[in-house]
Amino acid sequence: MENPYIPYPVRIDEIKTETEDKSLKTFKFVFLNPEDEEKFAYRAGQFAELSIPGLGEIPIGIASSPTEKGFVKFTVFKTGKVTSYLHSMKEGDIMGIRGPLGNWYPWDMLEGKNVVIIGGGFAFTTLRSSIIYMLDPENRKKFKDIHVIYGARSPGMLLYKDELEAWAGLDDLNMHITVDGTDDPDWPHHTGFVPTITEQEAPSGTEDTYAIVCGPPIMIKFTQPVLDKLGYTEDRIIMSLENRMKCGIGMCGRCNIGKEFVCKDGPVFTLKQLNQTPKEY
Amino acid sequence: MKVIKIDKNEWADGVEKLHDNYRLIGAVREKSYHIFATLKPGQKPEMEYVNSRISPKYVIYPQSEIILECSMDENDEDYKVYHEPGDKNYEEKAVLGVRPCDADSLPLVRRNFDTDEYKDPYWLQAFETTTLVGLACDAPCPSCFCTSAGSGPYNDQNLDIMLVDNGDHYLAEILTDKGEKLAGAAGWDKDTEQGAEDSIEKRKTGAESKITSKVNTDNLANQSLLDLYDATIIWEKAAFACINCGTCTYACPTCWCFDVQDEVHGRQSYRIRNWDSCMYPLFTHHASGHNPRGTKLDRLRQRFMHKLKYYVDKYEDGIQCTGCGRCVSLCPVNIDIRRICNMMNSYDPESCTCEVTAS
Numbered sequence A: 001m002e003n004p005y006i007p008y009p010v011r012i013d014e015i016k017t018e019t020e021d022k023s024l025k026t027f028k029f030v031f032l033n034p035e036d037e038e039k040f041a042y043r044a045g046q047f048a049e050l051s052i053p054g055l056g057e058i059p060i061g062i063a064s065s066p067t068e069k070g071f072v073k074f075t076v077f078k079t080g081k082v083t084s085y086l087h088s089m090k091e092g093d094i095m096g097i098r099g100p101l102g103n104w105y106p107w108d109m110l111e112g113k114n115v116v117i118i119g120g121g122f123a124f125t126t127l128r129s130s131i132i133y134m135l136d137p138e139n140r141k142k143f144k145d146i147h148v149i150y151g152a153r154s155p156g157m158l159l160y161k162d163e164l165e166a167w168a169g170l171d172d173l174n175m176h177i178t179v180d181g182t183d184d185p186d187w188p189h190h191t192g193f194v195p196t197i198t199e200q201e202a203p204s205g206t207e208d209t210y211a212i213v214c215g216p217p218i219m220i221k222f223t224q225p226v227l228d229k230l231g232y233t234e235d236r237i238i239m240s241l242e243n244r245m246k247c248g249i250g251m252c253g254r255c256n257i258g259k260e261f262v263c264k265d266g267p268v269f270t271l272k273q274l275n276q277t278p279k280e281y
Numbered sequence B: 001m002k003v004i005k006i007d008k009n010e011w012a013d014g015v016e017k018l019h020d021n022y023r024l025i026g027a028v029r030e031k032s033y034h035i036f037a038t039l040k041p042g043q044k045p046e047m048e049y050v051n052s053r054i055s056p057k058y059v060i061y062p063q064s065e066i067i068l069e070c071s072m073d074e075n076d077e078d079y080k081v082y083h084e085p086g087d088k089n090y091e092e093k094a095v096l097g098v099r100p101c102d103a104d105s106l107p108l109v110r111r112n113f114d115t116d117e118y119k120d121p122y123w124l125q126a127f128e129t130t131t132l133v134g135l136a137c138d139a140p141c142p143s144c145f146c147t148s149a150g151s152g153p154y155n156d157q158n159l160d161i162m163l164v165d166n167g168d169h170y171l172a173e174i175l176t177d178k179g180e181k182l183a184g185a186a187g188w189d190k191d192t193e194q195g196a197e198d199s200i201e202k203r204k205t206g207a208e209s210k211i212t213s214k215v216n217t218d219n220l221a222n223q224s225l226l227d228l229y230d231a232t233i234i235w236e237k238a239a240f241a242c243i244n245c246g247t248c249t250y251a252c253p254t255c256w257c258f259d260v261q262d263e264v265h266g267r268q269s270y271r272i273r274n275w276d277s278c279m280y281p282l283f284t285h286h287a288s289g290h291n292p293r294g295t296k297l298d299r300l301r302q303r304f305m306h307k308l309k310y311y312v313d314k315y316e317d318g319i320q321c322t323g324c325g326r327c328v329s330l331c332p333v334n335i336d337i338r339r340i341c342n343m344m345n346s347y348d349p350e351s352c353t354c355e356v357t358a359s
Helices: A034-039 A081-087 A125-135 A161-168 A194-201 A217-230 B008-018 B100-113 B121-128 B177-186 B196-210 B225-229 B232-241 B247-251 B296-315 B326-330 B337-346
Strands: A008-017 A024-031 A047-052 A056-061 A072-077 A094-101 A114-120 A146-152 A174-179 A209-214 A237-240 A268-270 B002-007 B023-030 B033-038 B064-071 B093-098 B130-135 B161-166 B169-174 B258-265 B268-275
Touching: A008 A034, A024 A034, A024 A081, A024 A094, A047 A072, A047 A081, A056 A072, A056 A081, A056 A125, A056 B258, A072 A081, A072 A125, A114 A125, A114 A194, A125 A146, A125 A161, A125 A209, A146 A194, A161 A174, A174 A194, A194 A217, A209 A217, A217 A237, B002 B008, B002 B196, B008 B169, B008 B177, B100 B121, B100 B130, B121 B130, B130 B177, B161 B177, B161 B196, B169 B177, B169 B196, B225 B296, B232 B296, B232 B337, B247 B326, B296 B337, B326 B337
Parallel strands: A114 A146, A114 A209, A146 A174, A209 A237, B023 B093, B093 B130, B130 B161
Antiparallel strands: A008 A024, A008 A094, A024 A072, A047 A056, A047 A094, A237 A268, B002 B169, B023 B033, B064 B268, B161 B169, B258 B268
């Protein structure tokens, strides 16, 4: 019997501070036992429990893409007991990863479709995974037009800045970067909230166009009417939820929205599914 | 199924013999109530009691249990590498005198811990090594409603042996291989006199007729989940009284929610699973401060919706309750699951009313 509570031991290989306020760091982990990397086969959109012995576990979306081999990456916001300790850890330190957990963005369904990715703030991690995955030469041909709209409070709060700039220069990706505001007169990208930029830049909703939306509740609240106006139906709007979790395998009972568990039946749901559940997220 | 006769003096001798092969757990008196506890040699389980204050679910699912451990000393091989504790001991154990309602809770709880994707090794190993010697209930309490909650005072479906008190002796149904093995180890093998099965049947009918309170569950599956969720007429009044103490969840044989905490003792780190309760605000509290079930109405509604709607819809096999009545008798503010269930069952979303039945 496989014990679903035992994490794979990992070593922190690299730590990168992502934002100017230092509240977000990206951790690159390498598995201590190389065979564990195979067992940890994941899809873009899944999450894992980062385990720090003596402190506890935190559920975090996987920021690396299944097409990136030899490591896994997570971007973590410093906020509670475990994340604060993690931010103080050093390269070379040993900890654990348990997963992959939950479902993923519906890649089979998205094949042959236009994909519009809308992200805000630090909810961009599994979206990074998704973009890298779709841009892989093997996969790019499976999708039609790809649009990415990503916003943060200021240029210094954007995640993965080098990659964003590289994506902005690509021909086969429509990249729309925006910030709420900036005092940089040479800022080359958009200024304005994500819903506004979505209204200006996103393609109209068609039968072949799906939107993946991840961001703070306020962004989601104001983006939804924009998508409605653009003609996106509720089954073509895909979202990823977060709730407090412990087990990550649908047993401990706290992350449910109605009869669905965010950890096991989610975290990815269509808006149509969410409209049929209590709004307990 | 075989029925044997156990004279009450042979019962005592047999229990004594079982100590060699089993850890024995039985009801013992504590203050003014009964609890299930490990019996010492020479100690007899009490059989004359209505039901234990809290269910014996802890035998299989301890209130607090170490699930992983590792060393915090970098010279050790398991430095910060969590693994199963080395001293997990799944010895054979037997629960003597468990009531049918508590035994019937186990397959309900098993659905949570034994899924297609994940198996909880701790719950399953503890369950596999437990033999359940049940005692049919002849004297139900006024809060019992097992007969309408998928169980019954003589329900033997989830027992290994069921004892029926027949004056100076027990009539014992030997129901499974585990039960056969335990009866063998105790030396119980006396044939019954003619008509034993008839007298069990007669006692069963008598016991069932004493359970007069019941719940109506026939319409729960047809109700709209969101309509029930939004039925403020059900939730507001009950939530006004509820103090979120969590007594119902701890006493309940079918409540399975848990928390996981790490503790460091000396140079050893432990990952520990503890019973938790949906009644507590921290249960769902995000690190950001946001709480999706931030009010006590949210939390009270979660408990009843889980047992009487989410579970019903998810497994399509009845409610997550066996009618033991503990939450009814122990609730400090008299919230009654029977009343809530009948309200949910009869709720009419058009008029926002329920056919409220007296509890």
